[in-house]
Amino acid sequence: MATTATTPHAVAAMPAETPMLEVRDLETQFFTRKGVARVLDRLSFSIGKGEIVGLVGESGSGKSVTGFSIVNLIKSPGKIVAGEILFEGRDLTRLSEDQMRDIRGKDIAMIFQNPRGSLNPVLTVGDQLRQVLKYRQGMNKKQAQERATELLRLVHIPEPERRLKAYPHQLSGGMAQRVMIAMAISCSPHLLIADEPTTGLDVTIEYQIIQLLKEMRDLTGTSVIAITHDLNMAAEVCDRIMVMYAGKVVEQAPVLQFFTKPSHPYTLGLLASRPSLSGGDEIPTIPGNVPDLIHRPTGCAFHPRCRWATQECISIEPLPREVGPGHTAACHHLEEVQRDIAAAH
C-alpha cells in the first residue's frame, strides 16, 4: 500500500498493482439499419489511480463511445454486447440502472465538449451546483451554498457568489467549462472522464482548462481520462497516452515515450499531421479514411492506409507487443517501421 505517498504525483508514478479501472475485451456495437457497426472491438486498457490518460485518435475511432460505455450512457441503437468494465473491483456492465446511477457523478463523473450545452439554460449556475450537492451529498441549503461558492473559487472563477446567480448564457465558454469541472469534482469522483473538454475554446482558455484538470488531479487524486484529438493538449496534460483506431487501442505509452519513440504506423501518421510553426504550407495527412465499421477490414484494421502493410496484415490481426516499459503497440512490422524511421533521419 502506498501509504507514504505524500502527493498524488507519487501515486501516479507508481505502477498500480490493481488498476482502478480495467476494461477487458469491451465490445460496443451500434445496430443500424445498414448493419451492425462494431465501434469498440475487443477494447482493453486500464487506468491507474491518480493517472491522467489521454485517449487520442481521429473522429470516429471510438474515443467518445469508450467514455460513454464506461458510464453506461450509450444511446440506442448502441449497446455493450460483450466485455467487462472493472471499476474498483466491480463489473459496471453487470450493474442495474439504479446502481449505475449511484456511481455516476459520485464515483465517475463526466464532462463534455460544448460546456454551455451541458448546463440547463433555465437554471442558474448556483441552482444546478446546489442541486447536485443536495441530492448527491445530502447537504442542507446553507452547506450547499457554501460548498458551491468554494467549488467555484477552486476552479478559479472570480466573484463566485455573483457567478452563482448567473444563467449559463451569461457565461463565456471557458467559464462554463470551469463550472462543469466544479460540478464534476463536487462529489469527489475517483474517475473523471473529460470528453474533448477544450473543443471550441480559444487556446489561452484551453491552456487554463488543461492546467485546471491537472490541478484537480493533484488536489483530489482523481484519475482522469482525457478524450481528445489534440495531441498537443495530450502532451501537456497526460501521464500516459493511448491511441485508438477503429475501436482498439493500437499503441499506448507514457507521455515522454510516446513522443520520443512512437512505434505504430498510425501514431506516426497522427504525429506527422500536426501543424508545425516551421513546417511548409501543406500539412501531411494520413491517406484514406477511417474504416467503415460495419464492414471492417480484415486483419489489422489500419492495413488499407498503411505503407508497411503486407499480406500478413490483411489476414492476421496483430496483438499488442511490448516496445518498452509500459509501452505497447499492435503491429506486425514494428521492427521495419523503426528501421525506416532511423533511415529517414
Next chain:
Amino acid sequence: MSAPTIDLPTSPVTPPASAAALAPPFRERLGDFWYTLRRNPTAMIGLFMIGVVIFAALFAQWIAPYPANEIDFAVVAQPPTREHLFGTDQFGQDIFSRVLFGARIDLMIALSAVVISLIIGSVYGAISGYVGGLTDEVAMRIMDILQGFPRFIFAMGIAFALGPGIETVVIATAVLNIPGYARLMRSSMLSAKTSQYAMAAKAIGANHRAILFKHLVPNCMIPIFVISTLQFGWAILEAAGLSFIGLGVETSRAEWGAMIQLGFQDFLQGHWWMYTFPGLAIAWTVLGFNLLGDGLQDVLDPRRR
C-alpha cells in the same frame, strides 16, 4: 467500502481576471423580458385590454352603479339611458353592472380551466414524450380520440352529463384543452430530452424524476405559456357558449354567456342592448388575450422578431 472524502483546500492562486470574466452586470431575466415586451405594440394593446377586464373584475363592487342581482320591476327592459348605461334586462337588472361583475365569473372560469388543463396536459405530455416508445404511442392515440370529436359538441356532451353549473363549465373547458397542452409539451420534450444538458444531468447521476421535472419541463414551458394566453380566449368563448345554449352557468347569474342567453329571449322585441353589451365584453376579452398571445410569441421566439 466507503470512499474517503477528499478535503479540497481553497484555491491557492487567483488567476488574472480575463476579459471574458468581466461580463456586464446581470440584468434580471424578467426585466429583459419586460423590456422587449414593451416594444411590441400588439402585446401591449392586448395587455391593456386584459388589464381593463381584470380591473373590472377586481373592483366591480366599487365601480358598478348597481349590485349584480338587483331586481327592479320599475325599470324592466329599458334601453341605454344615463342611469343605466347599457340598459336593463327583463328583471330590471342593470346590464352595465352585470357586465362588470360578469368579468369576475368569466375570468375565474377561464383561469381555473386553463390551469387545470395546463397541469394535467403538461404532465401527461411530458411523461409521454420522455418515456417514448409504446407508452408514447398509446398516450397520443388517447389524445387523438379526445380531439377526434368536434370541440364544442364534445364540451356539450360533458356539460350535458354533468348538469349545468360553474364547475361543469370549468371541467368541460379544461378537458377540451388537455390534448393541446399534452401535444405541445410532448413535442418540446422530444427535442429537449436529446439535449446535452439532459445527458450531463444523467452523467452526474440524476434520476428520471429530477431530469424530467427539474431540467426538461422548465425548458419546455415557454410555448406552454404562450399557448395559455390564447387558450384563455378560447376558454372564455367556450364557457360563454355553453352558458348560452343553457348547459353552463344559470341565467340568474351575471355571466356573459348566460346574459346573452337571457337577452336573446327578447330578441324579437328588438331589445338589442340585452345581448350586445355582454357580447362585446366577450369579444373585447378574447381579442385582448389573442393579441397578447401573438405578441408574446414574437417576444419569446427570437426567430420571429
